[in-house]
Amino acid sequence: MTILYVMNTSSSFCNPQGVFKTSLAASDFLxxxxxxxxxxxxxxxxxxYPLPENYLSYFASTENSTSSVFLGMLFSICMSASLFSLMILAVDRMLAVHWPFKYSQGSLMTRRRAICLVIATWCLSVVLGVLPLGDTKHFSYSLDYMTMSTMLEIKPHFHGSNDPSVTHGLFFVILVFILPYVCVVAITTITWLKLICARTTPCGTCKGARIFTSSTSSTAGQSLNRDLERVTLTIFIMVAVFTICVLPFLAAQIENLAMAHEQSREMTSRGCNPAFYMISVELLYMNSLSNFVIYNLRNDFFKKELRSKIKLHCC
Structure with a gap:
């Protein structure tokens, strides 16, 4: 909420990067x-109020209930929007690093284009969140008995080796989370390597080094380079923290699906280690707080604006 307030009341963040970070902050806030x-x-x-002895039937009764659908779908939408916002932030940094002068002049990424991209990512997130409701045979939003959180559940049907729910679940996880995540990591890594190449390679050797070398001939160019490096490093840190917080949960989901596929012939049901699964969910929630900490540590404008807003309201 603090990030949303500062970014929407400060002129320093009226740029494409501010729009993308506002989208990320909105998903974290929800x-x-x-x-x-x-x-x-x-x-x-x-x-x-301890649960009754037949507590499994209680959790089964929450399957696709109104509250479960609302909370589970909202959680899925927010996670997708957070991931897609990171993706467009990474693309935005790639454009800024590869064409710094065009980007600084506003010819590559305008505020209007940024708003359209954000609207598109949220619409796509909503579609992906609603999509499981069209296949209630294999997917459901329900209360998880280990974490007491409402989330998307994949329902394996142990009726043979060809369990379609496992295939559907793997396809959904790969489409919604793994592919966008791989794109984010790849784009961020390429952008950061480009920055390192431009700083350490003589002019003309590295593609793009000529741009940075020529831009350092003036004080404004040096300031542009410092800003590019600082913002790109901030995005790199955000992606790294996102990886630490989200990757264990994805690993737990994939492990559950793999075990369901392996054990469908045995007519049994087991999942990953419960302790690992609970920790992965807690890390997933911590990701929402991490961006606020990163903004405070890395963004001088954000810290300055936040202090000024606090002084304004306290005085």
Whole structure:
């Protein structure tokens, strides 16, 4: 909420990068304002009102209920929007590094284009969040009995080696999370390597080094380079933190699907290690807080604007 307030009330963030970061902050805010409190409420409720002996039937009754669909779909939409926002941030940095002067002049990425991209990513996230409702035989939004969080569940049907739900689940995970994540990592890595190449390679040797070398001939060019490097490093850190927070959850989901596929012939149901799964979900929630910490540590304009807003309201 703090990031949204500062970015929408400060002229320093009225640029494409500010639009993309506002989108990322919006997804984090929705997770922190709605998803986390609901999970915390469920955990506290169970502490004071223990579940009945047939607790599995209780969790089964939450399958695709109104609250489960709302919370689970919202969580899925926010995760997709967060990932897609990171992707367009990475693409934005790649454009800024490869064509710094055109980008600084606003000919490559305008605020209007940035807003259109953000709207498109949120529409795509909504479509991906609604998509499982069209296949309730293999997918459902329900309350998870280990983490007390509402999320998308893949329902394996143990009726033979060719379990279509496992195939559908793997396809959904790959399409919604793994492919965009690989794109984000690839684009960010290429952009960062381009920056390193431009700094360390003599003019003309590295493609793009000539641009950075020529831009350092003036004070404005040196300032442009420093800003590019700092912002690109910030995106790199955000992607690294996102990896630490989200990759364990993806690994747990893939492990669950792999085990379901392997054990479908045995007519049994097992998943990954419960402790690992619970930790992965907690890390997934922590990702929503990480961006606020990164903004405070890395963005001088954000810190300055935040201090000025606090002083304004305190005085």
């Amino acid at each position: 997770v922190g304002a709605i998803i986390l409190p609901s999970a915390a409420f469920n955990k506290i409720f169970v502490m004071f």
